[in-house]
Amino acid sequence: MAIDFEIPEEAQKIRDEVRQWVQDECIPAEKRVVDEESYKSVLAELRAKARAQGLWLPFVPKEYGGMGLGPLANALVQMELSQSHLGTLSLNTQGPDDATILTLLEYGTDYQKEKFLKPLLNGDKRVCYSMTEKAAGADATGMRTTAVKDGNANYILNGEKWFTSAASAADIAVVMARTDPDAPRHRQFSTFIVELPNPGYVIKRDVPTMALATPMSHVMGASHSEIEIRDLVVPAENLLGGEGNGFAMGQHRLAYGRLRHGMRNIAMAQRALDLAAAHVTSRETFGKPLHERQAVQFMMAECASQLYIARLMLLHIAYKAEKGADLRQENSIAKVYLAHMVHKVVDTAIQLHGALGYSQDTPLAAWYADIRSQRLVDGPDEVHRWMVGRNVIKAYQQTGTTASACGGDML
Template sequence: MDFSLTQEQKMVQRTIREFVKNELMPLEQQVLRNEREGRPGITSDELKALQLKAKELGFWGINTPEEYGGANLGSLMSAITWMELGRTFVPFSFGGQADNILYYCNEEQKKKYLIPTIEGKRRSCFALTEPGAGSDTSNIRMSAVKDGNEWVLNGEKIFITNGNDADFAMVFAVTDKEKGAHGGVTCFLVDREMGWRSERIPTMGEWDPAALVFEDVRVPEENILGTLGGGLNLGFQWIGAARWVIVARALGSAERLLQMAIDHAKTRVTFGKPIAERQAIQWMIADSAVEIEAAKWITLRAAWMLDQGLDNRHQASMSKLYGANMANRVVDRVLQIHGGMGYTKELPIERWYREMRLLRIFDGTDEIQRFIIARNLLKGHVKVGEWMD
C-alpha cells in the first residue's frame, strides 16, 4: 500500500498549482467585482484564452481518451487536478472534455455532438432533474411521444447547470409509462434550435442554473443517445462520475481557506496576543485540518477504485456526504476566525460560504447519500470491516 504520488503525478500537480497561482488567482478581485455587478466572473472569451494557455502546458482533455486528442490521465489524477483548481474560485476548467455519457454516441452523433464538444465548439447540459423529480428519478414526468420518425417532448427540467449557455441538452424523458423509470426512460440529444428554451434561476450563490421548458419539441429518432429505454442507466453513470469530483474541488478550496485562517490568526492581535495563541482558535484550525485529511483520502480512494475497474459507488457516496459537510464546517470556522471581516465582501470567504452550502444538495443530497450508504450495508452489498473490491 503506497500513498505517495509518482514523479509524473507530482510534476503534474506542481504545474497545475503554478498555473492556478500565476494565471487564475490574479483574476480573483476582477471576478468578485464582476459578480457583485451581476456579470459573469469571467467571459467565455476569457475562459477560452485561459484554456488555450493551459493547452500549451499540455493540459487539454485531462480525462479524455487519447483517440480524441486527450491526455487520459485517469480518475486519480483528475481528482488531484480538481483539488488544485479548487484553490481558487475563478470559474475555470480545462478544455477538451465532454460529459462521460456522450461517449455512448453512435458514429454520426459523435461527429455532431461529441467531437465538437471536446473541441470547444459546442456546449452541453445534463437535463434530468424536474420540479417533482430531483433525487426521486422514478418520478420523471417529461414525456416523449412517438410521431412517425420523431419524438415529441413536453415537460420541464429544473436546476440545470450550463442550461442558460448550452446549445444542446441530454434530456431524459418517459417513452414507455408501462415500464416505469427502469426501462421506460430514454435519453435524447436535443439541440436548442429544436425549440426548447431556458429561464435563469437566481440562487444565493454564484451557481447559475436554468429551468428548461419543452413544448411540443420534435426530436428525430436518430437523436436517441444509447438505447430506447436505457436512459436511467446513462443518468446514473453521469451522476456517479460527478459525486467525488465535486468533493475534490471542495478539498482544494478548504485547504486554501484553512491557510487563510492560519495566516490571519498569526497576525490578528487581541488583548495583547495573536489569536493563534487562543485555544478556541487552535481547536478550530486543528479540527479543520483533520477533517480535510479524512475527506481527502476517502475521495482519492473513490477515484483510485475507478482506475482499478472497481465499483466505487458506495465510496463515492461516502465521499460526497463527508466531503460536502467537511467543506461547510471548514468555511464556517474560517469565517468565524476572521470575525467581521470574514462576513464582508472585501474577502472571498463569504462567497465560498455561499458556494459550499450547495454541495450538500447538488448531485444527491446528504439524505440521499445516507440512504444509499445505509441500504448498501443493510442489504449486505458492503460489509463492515471488509475491503471493498
C-alpha cells in the same frame, strides 16, 4: 508488507504543474473578470496558455484531445483546479459539462461524437443536462417528461425540467424523457441530444437560490434554470444510447458528478483554510498574535483533520476506480461527508476572519452561500444515507458482519 501510498511520479508532476497553474494564472485572473466581455477574453487567454502547456481536458482520453489521466491523477488535478472558479474552466473540465462529455464518449454514435462531442472537447460549446423535475425530486424514475415517436424520423418531447445547471450558457442540452411507460421502472427512460436555442426548449427563468447571484452567474453557467419543453422535435439520430437506457446512463453520469463535487469541496476547503491561516498569522489581538491562541489552533486542527479524512476518502475511491471495482457505497459515503466537511471548514474560516469573513471582501461569504447546495445536488444526504444504511444491513445479513459496507474491503 506495507500498503503503498506513494503517488506515481508522473501523477505528482502533473499535480504540481496544475497547482502552479492555478496559483500563478487562475487566482490572479479572478480580479480581471468583471463583466461578460472580460470573462470571455480572460478565459480565452487562459485556455490558450493552458493548451500550449499541454493542460486540457484532464479526464478525456488522449485520442480525443485530452490528457488521458486515470482516476487517481485526475482527482489530484481536480483538487488543485477547483481552488479557483476559473481553474476548471481554464482546462475545459468544468461541471456539468465534464460528466456529460464522459457520457457522450461512452455512449455516443460516430455521428453524435462528430457533431456534438467534438465542439465540446474543443471548448467551442457548452452542454447542460436536463433530468431533474419538480414532481420527481430525488427520484429520477418519477419524471413526467414524455418522448413520443413521430413515425421513424423524430421524437416529440413534452414536459418541464427544473434546476438544469448551466442552461443559460449552453449550446447543447441532453434531456431525459419517458419513452415507454409500460417497461420496467428503470427501463422507461431515454436520453436525447438537443441543439440550442430551440423553440421547443424554453428557459422560463433562472431559479433564484441562496447563492449570491451576479450577472456573471448567467454568463459562466453557474445558474440553475427552469425549463419548459413543448412539442420539442428531436431527430431520431439524436437519441443517445438507445431507447430505455436513459436511467442507467444518468447514473453513470452522476457517479462522476458526485466525485467531481467531492474534488471541488476539498479544493475549496483547502483554499479557505489557507486564507484563514494567512489571516491569523498576520493579526494581533490584545497584545498577542492571533495564531498563538489555543482556541484558534484547535479550530485549525479540526479543519485539518476533516480535510485529511476527506482526501483519504476521495483517493481511496480513485484507487477503486483505477481497479474497476464497485465504488457505489464509498461514493455515497464520501459524497455526504465531503458536503458537510466543506461547510465546516469554510464556516470556521469565516469565524477566524471575524467581520471581514462575513463581508464580501473575501470569497468566503459567497462560498458559504453556495456550498449549502452540496447537501442536495446529485442526490440529497438522506437518499445517500438510506442507500448506505440499506447496504450495511444487507452486508450483515449476507456475511454476518457489516465490515464490507464500511471500508472492511478497502483494498
